[in-house]
Amino acid sequence: MRFFAVAAKGTEGALRDELKEIGLKGVRADRGGVHFEGALSDGFRACYESRIAVRIQTPLASFEAPSAEALYEGVRSVDWSRWLTEQHTLAVRAFCRSSVLTHTQFIAQRTKDAIVDQLRERCGFRPSVNLGDPDVRVFVHLVHNKATVYLDLSGDPLYQRGYRVAGVEAPLKETLAAAVLRLSGWDRSSPLVDPMCGSGTFVLEAALWAARVPAGVLRPRFGFERWACHGDAERRAIADLRQEARERKPPPAPFLLGSDLDGHAIKIARESAARAGVRASWFCRPLSELRPLRQPGWLVTNPPYGQRLALQPELVVEFGSVARTLHRSRVVVLAAGEEWARVFPFRPEQVWTLHNGDLVCRLSCTVIRL
Ligand SMILES: C[S@@+](CC[C@H](N)C(=O)[O-])C[C@H]1O[C@@H](n2cnc3c(N)ncnc32)[C@H](O)[C@@H]1O
Known part of the structure; x- marks a missing residue:
């Protein structure tokens, strides 16, 4: 087929x-x-x-x-x-x-x-x-x-993983977050932080990917399970897939952190993590309070960028100061428009154009070298 x-x-x-x-x-x-x-x-x-x-x-x-x-x-x-x-x-x-x-x-x-x-x-x-x-x-x-x-075959779109708790404005689609993580070159073992994590999509997807948990593990069913021809052989095939995934041994979990100044978003991120069965550190605090990482890692974030959430110029300047504390780490930013790119004080090594629904976004990956 x-x-x-x-x-x-x-x-x-x-x-x-x-x-x-x-x-x-x-x-x-x-x-x-x-x-x-x-x-x-x-x-x-x-x-x-x-x-x-x-x-x-x-x-x-x-x-x-x-x-x-x-x-x-x-x-x-x-x-x-x-x-x-x-x-x-x-x-x-x-x-x-x-x-x-x-x-x-x-x-x-x-x-x-x-x-x-x-x-x-x-x-x-x-x-x-x-x-x-x-x-x-x-x-x-x-x-x-x-x-x-x-x-x-899918039924509901595959970004509906089954772990998300509703109630946050402008959450990123899980499928797009997963694509960003892969494009960023994250190795699934180094620390990963998102200091403007909102509902925590990057951190949650990173945790599931690092643990080798299949994306569809929490979905009650897929579209193909509702077809007339879905019989015993097909039911066995999907049961085998689920069984094989349960038998996978997860490697040691990396350090994962999500923070945001919106306490409600952090509460939702924590609840979603509990539903997904993954561990991460969650804090309600502003970007300026992000501590330097103990070892080089990945900062992956999707800041407010003026479309659905307002972008303040001082936030971009602050983000530049935070990036300066992350020597040898990778800073990965998904944002619409050129504003972030113009103000961010480091030259990216790689840039991609990605579509977030109707919004054309720029994904940049910068290794910080001071
Ligand atoms: C576009 S949303 C992120 C959405 C997120 N990727 C998700 O999947 O839900 C941007 C987030 O930045 C947060 N934010 C804005 N200014 C901030 C600051 N100074 N410090 C920390 N977080 C901030 C907002 O509260 C918002 O949750």
């Missing part, structure tokens, strides 16, 4: 490296994600293990669709009874670019019609649509009049 792991723009390279490390085959980065191949159980494994993929999908059919009729017939060429019974619900989403059909809602509607009509004619039932919490999610990608119909 072929699969496509969807990634936030700019994180495709990090996801490619991760999927190779997981042991998947035919791994190839592309725009917006990474292709790989394998058995259905490899698709399950990607859902369960990948920290960076937002979704895992498998293409069911690919065909020319220069018209609504061609799209309808192409979708009807798939045998949908494998995935849906009368009890199953369905949702279709679409994306299109440079094609005759330009309206994503229309494309999704015609795709849904083709699926429902086929099942009614062949099997005598009509599956219902549930846009909020469907059993089966279908995604149509239409580019240059070529349609690819994907079936989603």
Whole structure:
């Protein structure tokens, strides 16, 4: 089977490296994600293990669709009874670019019609649509009049790990945090601190990654577990994955610290850490009180940057002073706009452009040398 792991723009390279490390085959980065191949159980494994993929999908059919009729017939060429019974619900989403059909809602509607009509004619039932919490999610990608119909394996997006306690403004997506950690070159054993940690996403993802805990360990279920064809063999495959992960011996935990001047955010970070079953030090204190690290490590942070949370110029100056106390450490900053880059007094060694939802961000990694 072929699969496509969807990634936030700019994180495709990090996801490619991760999927190779997981042991998947035919791994190839592309725009917006990474292709790989394998058995259905490899698709399950990607859902369960990948920290960076937002979704895992498998293409069911690919065909020319220069018209609504061609799209309808192409979708009807798939045998949908494998995935849906009368009890199953369905949702279709679409994306299109440079094609005759330009309206994503229309494309999704015609795709849904083709699926429902086929099942009614062949099997005598009509599956219902549930846009909020469907059993089966279908995604149509239409580019240059070529349609690819994907079936989603993930269900809810994979950044919904199951440990996050709600209640903080502007939390980072877990999948993006995991990509930043990998791009930063963190070795999973050196100290790692986030002095503006908010709900603690970097520290929590670092703790889980260092402990070799699969990203999906707390998810009650994935999308594929709701398919009509999910039977005993598939249940055994996912049970085996869970068992194998439980038997992994975690290496010694690194020193991890999250601090923030917002006491409520720290409370939430602590509660999330308890849910995730990981250990870290959490403090409610301002950036200026960050102590120098005992050994060189990584400072990874996502400061307020003027979009969702206001950026104060004095904070950037203060951040520069803190960085000066971190000789031989790496300072990794994910921020939107050029302001941080302009004021930060060290030249970064590497810079990436990453998309945080609609926000284009700059990720910089600087080794502090005084
Ligand atoms: C964009 S949010 C970080 C979000 C975080 N990465 C998460 O996943 O929840 C920026 C954080 O910086 C904190 N902050 C702003 N000024 C600070 C300061 N002087 N000292 C410590 N934290 C500060 C805010 O309280 C906020 O939680």
